[in-house]
Amino acid sequence: LASLYYDGFIRIDPKTPKDPNRDYFIMGKGHACLALYPILLDLGFISKERYFEYGKNGSTLGGQLDVTIPGVEYNTGSLGHALGICAGIAKAAQMDGRDSRAIALIGDAECDEGAIWEAIMYAAQQNLNNLVCIIDRNRLSVTQVIESEVLFGDFEAKMNLFQWDCHVIDGHNYNEIFEAFDKATVANRPTMILANTIKGKGVSFMENNVKWHHTMPSENEIKIAREELRITSDNI
Amino acid sequence: MNLDQVDIRDAFFDQLYLRGSENENIVVLSADMDAFSLRKFSKDFPDQYINVGVSEQNMINIAAGLALSGKTVFCYSIASFATLRCYEQIKVNLCSLNLPVAIIGAGAGFSFGYDGPTHHGLQDLSSMRLLPEMSILELSSNELAQKAVDFSIDNEGPIYIRLDKGPFPEWKESEISFEKGFRILKPLNQINLISNGFMTRTTLDVAKRLTSNGIDCGVIDLFRVKPPPDKLYEEIICKSKKIITIEESCKTGGLGTCLSELVAQTENSCQLQVIGTPDRQFIEYGHRGWFHKKYGLDEMGIFDAIINNI
Numbered sequence: 001l002a003s004l005y006y007d008g009f010i011r012i013d014p015k016t017p018k019d020p021n022r023d024y025f026i027m028g029k030g031h032a033c034l035a036l037y038p039i040l041l042d043l044g045f046i047s048k049e050r051y052f053e054y055g056k057n058g059s060t061l062g063g064q065l066d067v068t069i070p071g072v073e074y075n076t077g078s079l080g081h082a083l084g085i086c087a088g089i090a091k092a093a094q095m096d097g098r099d100s101r102a103i104a105l106i107g108d109a110e111c112d113e114g115a116i117w118e119a120i121m122y123a124a125q126q127n128l129n130n131l132v133c134i135i136d137r138n139r140l141s142v143t144q145v146i147e148s149e150v151l152f153g154d155f156e157a158k159m160n161l162f163q164w165d166c167h168v169i170d171g172h173n174y175n176e177i178f179e180a181f182d183k184a185t186v187a188n189r190p191t192m193i194l195a196n197t198i199k200g201k202g203v204s205f206m207e208n209n210v211k212w213h214h215t216m217p218s219e220n221e222i223k224i225a226r227e228e229l230r231i232t233s234d235n236i
Numbered sequence: 237m238n239l240d241q242v243d244i245r246d247a248f249f250d251q252l253y254l255r256g257s258e259n260e261n262i263v264v265l266s267a268d269m270d271a272f273s274l275r276k277f278s279k280d281f282p283d284q285y286i287n288v289g290v291s292e293q294n295m296i297n298i299a300a301g302l303a304l305s306g307k308t309v310f311c312y313s314i315a316s317f318a319t320l321r322c323y324e325q326i327k328v329n330l331c332s333l334n335l336p337v338a339i340i341g342a343g344a345g346f347s348f349g350y351d352g353p354t355h356h357g358l359q360d361l362s363s364m365r366l367l368p369e370m371s372i373l374e375l376s377s378n379e380l381a382q383k384a385v386d387f388s389i390d391n392e393g394p395i396y397i398r399l400d401k402g403p404f405p406e407w408k409e410s411e412i413s414f415e416k417g418f419r420i421l422k423p424l425n426q427i428n429l430i431s432n433g434f435m436t437r438t439t440l441d442v443a444k445r446l447t448s449n450g451i452d453c454g455v456i457d458l459f460r461v462k463p464p465p466d467k468l469y470e471e472i473i474c475k476s477k478k479i480i481t482i483e484e485s486c487k488t489g490g491l492g493t494c495l496s497e498l499v500a501q502t503e504n505s506c507q508l509q510v511i512g513t514p515d516r517q518f519i520e521y522g523h524r525g526w527f528h529k530k531y532g533l534d535e536m537g538i539f540d541a542i543i544n545n546i
Contacts, residue, residue, distance in 0.1 A: 081328060084301070085329060092304075092306070096306075118294035122289075
């Protein structure tokens with residue numbers, strides 16, 4: 001998310017978030033909104049007041065994203081829809097001759113949803129080279145470790161057979177992220193980026209632990225996590 | 237050709253052709269579904285037509301993406317599949333975003349009588365009625381179909397249109413106003429029959445038969461099922477002793493249920509009789525007329541049901 005927003009890959013201006021020539025970004029895994037809210041605050045999409053409403057009754061920032069938030073294109077919460085909608089957006093841009101890109105960020109567990117595969121076939125048939133799909137391959141769903149390689153084994157070859165470009169990268173390595181984005185920008189067909197990630201990266205007791213999909217840390221755990229991430233009270 | 241003589245699908249799609257020729261933001265999506273006049277649209281405006289293949293969920297998602305980008309979208313498929321196969325896509329991606337997408341469902345009721353319960357369009361209206369932002373039209377005449385195209389284009393949110401097949405000639409001197417949402421085809425009386433779509437013509441025949449048996453009934457074509465017309469309550473329900481709804485849908489959640497919700501609010505003692513299909517799926521095969529006769533939806537069946545309940 002940091003590289004999408006700060007390295008110019010998503011072209012969207014907080015002052016004109018409805019500009020038809022913008023890039024459209026849909027984070028299908030809207031439950032990860034907590035990672036997005038600080039970015040939207042920092043870039044000026046949302047105010048500090050709104051940001052600090054999070055978690056309160058009657059809040060206008062919830063546990064999912066919605067279109068009342070400037071810069072958010074879609075009401076998230078139900079998985080499997082983002083890629084198809086982005087394919088429609090990419091198609092509309094091609095129809096209109098706009099150079100807008102549509103970028104979907106989805107989860108690996110979400111790829112069980114059949115509608116994603118309908119969209120993958122459609123995007124290739126329509127030659128939507130302005131469509132990018134990023135899969136957050138953290139290998140954890142809500143309840144289990146995704147061990148099966150049925151889907152993600154040899155993924156690049158599989159996507160190539162579906163007539164997509166595909167880049168399998170380390171999702172924590174900025175150089176690999178930039179390189180994949182650069183290739184997507186000049187691609188002749190839709191681009192899939194399979195980003196291998198570690199859920200809870202940098203916090204020893206959270207890394208690769210299913211429990212931390214949806215758990216509140218204790219005071220002590222917060223203290224340990226901040227130390228491990230080298231966050232001091234000065235840079236919060 | 238005279239509008240009354242054409243197939244209602246052609247009345248609808250010819251008008252869509254006309255509007256599409258004036259406005260390139262009108263886009264038609266089809267889930268591998270054909271109609272004679274739609275072929276003309278796809279041939280002459282290939283940039284405004286996409287056959288997404290057998291993928292209703294994807295059709296709705298693509299429609300959402302197009303509509304988010306400023307397009308006015310018409311999605312066309314079999315009623316049963318265009319509604320239930322992609323129900324969550326419609327609920328979340330069209331309704332919660334209130335996007336201008338019209339879903340056109342072909343194969344109303346028992347139109348696909350030989351194709352079993354998967355193809356029967358009996359739960360489309362009731363399922364769409366559950367979605368808060370959805371508007372619903374059921375069309376009883378070619379002229380109504382033609383005007384429904386214009387209404388859909390002007391409408392700001394999602395809309396479901398049940399589209400029949402075959403010619404549906406207009407009734408003389410009947411006024412069409414989507415804002416009003418219904419029209420009176422036979423003057424109101426103490427007993428009033430409310431119907432729409434294909435069943436409207438049958439209902440008029442039933443009313444004629446009732447008259448010749450000494451029972452005068454009004455007939456109302458309730459073509460805008462949702463949102464239910466404001467004036468329906470005041471102008472029809474409050475003035476009726478008995479309302480009889482006639483629909484080619486399951487009785488659970490359709491036109492009759494819609495009326496029951498309104499009748500329940502009245503302080504006078506308006507009775508309600510609901511005539512439709514029972515709450516089940518039909519694993520049997522036959523012509524539409526055969527189904528109507530068997531399940532009491534033909535003229536005589538409806539007439540008997542009404543007479544036996546008076």
